[in-house]
Amino acid sequence: MTLPALDGDESPLPYEGGHHPELHRALGPIGLVSLGIGVTIGAGIFVITGTAAAHYAGPGIIISFIVAAIGCLFAALCYAELASMIPVSGSAYTYAYATLGRFIGWFIGWNLVLEYGVSASAVAVGWAGYLGSLLKGLGIVLPAALSNAPLGLDAAGHIIVTGALINVPASALILFLTAILVLGVRESASFNNLMVLIKVSIIFLIIIFGLPLIKLENLTPLIPANTGTFGQFGWTGILRGAAVIFFAYIGFDSVSVAAQEAKNPQRDLPIGILGTLVICTALYILMSITMTGLLSYTKLDVPNPASAAIAAAGPTLAWLTPLVDIAAITGLATVTFVSLYGQARIFYSMARDGFLPRLFAEVHPRFRTPHRGTIATGVFAAVVAAIFPLDILGELVSIGTLLAFVVVCIAVPILRWRAPDAPRAFRTPAAPLVALLGVLVCGGMMTFLPNGTWIRLAVWTVLGILIYFLYGIHHAKPSKWFLKSLGTYPGVGDEPGGN
Numbered sequence: 001m002t003l004p005a006l007d008g009d010e011s012p013l014p015y016e017g018g019h020h021p022e023l024h025r026a027l028g029p030i031g032l033v034s035l036g037i038g039v040t041i042g043a044g045i046f047v048i049t050g051t052a053a054a055h056y057a058g059p060g061i062i063i064s065f066i067v068a069a070i071g072c073l074f075a076a077l078c079y080a081e082l083a084s085m086i087p088v089s090g091s092a093y094t095y096a097y098a099t100l101g102r103f104i105g106w107f108i109g110w111n112l113v114l115e116y117g118v119s120a121s122a123v124a125v126g127w128a129g130y131l132g133s134l135l136k137g138l139g140i141v142l143p144a145a146l147s148n149a150p151l152g153l154d155a156a157g158h159i160i161v162t163g164a165l166i167n168v169p170a171s172a173l174i175l176f177l178t179a180i181l182v183l184g185v186r187e188s189a190s191f192n193n194l195m196v197l198i199k200v201s202i203i204f205l206i207i208i209f210g211l212p213l214i215k216l217e218n219l220t221p222l223i224p225a226n227t228g229t230f231g232q233f234g235w236t237g238i239l240r241g242a243a244v245i246f247f248a249y250i251g252f253d254s255v256s257v258a259a260q261e262a263k264n265p266q267r268d269l270p271i272g273i274l275g276t277l278v279i280c281t282a283l284y285i286l287m288s289i290t291m292t293g294l295l296s297y298t299k300l301d302v303p304n305p306a307s308a309a310i311a312a313a314g315p316t317l318a319w320l321t322p323l324v325d326i327a328a329i330t331g332l333a334t335v336t337f338v339s340l341y342g343q344a345r346i347f348y349s350m351a352r353d354g355f356l357p358r359l360f361a362e363v364h365p366r367f368r369t370p371h372r373g374t375i376a377t378g379v380f381a382a383v384v385a386a387i388f389p390l391d392i393l394g395e396l397v398s399i400g401t402l403l404a405f406v407v408v409c410i411a412v413p414i415l416r417w418r419a420p421d422a423p424r425a426f427r428t429p430a431a432p433l434v435a436l437l438g439v440l441v442c443g444g445m446m447t448f449l450p451n452g453t454w455i456r457l458a459v460w461t462v463l464g465i466l467i468y469f470l471y472g473i474h475h476a477k478p479s480k481w482f483l484k485s486l487g488t489y490p491g492v493g494d495e496p497g498g499n
Helices: 029-040 043-085 092-100 102-115 117-137 168-183 185-213 234-249 265-294 305-312 314-352 371-387 390-418 431-447 451-475 479-485
Strands: 151-153 159-161
Touching: 029 185, 029 265, 029 314, 043 117, 043 234, 043 265, 043 305, 043 314, 043 390, 043 431, 092 102, 092 314, 092 390, 102 117, 102 314, 102 390, 102 451, 117 168, 117 314, 117 371, 117 390, 168 314, 168 371, 185 265, 185 305, 185 314, 234 265, 234 390, 234 431, 265 305, 305 314, 314 371, 390 431, 390 451
Parallel strands: none
Antiparallel strands: 151 159
């Protein structure tokens, strides 16, 4: 099936088949779970956990992880149904486009840049911090002006100038991983699997050897008393902590981005999505208990909280400290890697639908990867990583992702109504209730994020709307056409709401 020519174009782009090169189907369920773990376990547990515990939740960060996991579970069940129905690259963007129309499709696709493109930048910044720590232990000190962001946040949440020039290590990592991604999905998957194996093995060592040494006094009280300020400890702190460390769960949905590179997407995508969430949740809870149990939460607001917690155990775990830094460096690199992968595939889908110029949908004839979109993503992420600090980027990623999850949960009941007879290899149990709970939990967590994050989201959204009305609205096809193009929704073109 070929994609009808975009407005002003002479030749079509294919959805399936045709003479144009297609993405290579090389990923099975194990590869998809590895892909999900690769992007999910990273900055959340190695960096954001310490900040959230120190500023918002204390030892109650354990509960924050559980709250965030519940919201993710509802969203994951909705993702699994939609991924099994619409096995096309694009994740939440594709589902929103198919069910809610062009404008909402673009709106979500634009905000997914926060989840993937900006996430790659945020994690690369965290990676640079751990790299500096590891090199310092070897007697090599990186110049502060060339290894930190020139912008930062003060205590009041205002953006300030730090005096640094550029974060060279963060940008260099992104450009290196971009080159690997251009070479091909099979090579990329092998590289990712190796890094996932290294970091998960070391996380198991941290839990096995660190958990028996925790001090109960560090976990008491589990929920520190609120300071009198909303979001600073107490139950409001638990909920704000859940919203902030939601960053740690970003990634399980990236499995759906690989739909057109999965061997059997209808079967394998739900396995990849739910398998990733279950494994990561268990590891997060055990790691948060270990970290806050080894070191008081008041001392976890450091660039490398996992290393600091292990060091607090004294000589007993001294041998593990360099391994923690290696796990963090490896883990953060995999997150950056898969975030770049996901963003390039979203641009690929949006370009094929007409929202972006066609060059983003071009597939390299030899490597069979969307090389132009991958390079554009890498350059954008490298520039952002060079300029902005982790705290600004992390909160932007969380709010953009939560918004995408809300839309995915809304899409399930809408598509049940619009295409009730469409094949569904996986069905969300108690769909209306699960979808509603997903909207309430994920939407509720958004309200606990700082006001500055909402302002930056508003600015980003306005910019996206301008691009849509200047370009997308004139080139993108209606969602009715999109549903028909999938070949499994007869009669959908006559349904209402396919603007």
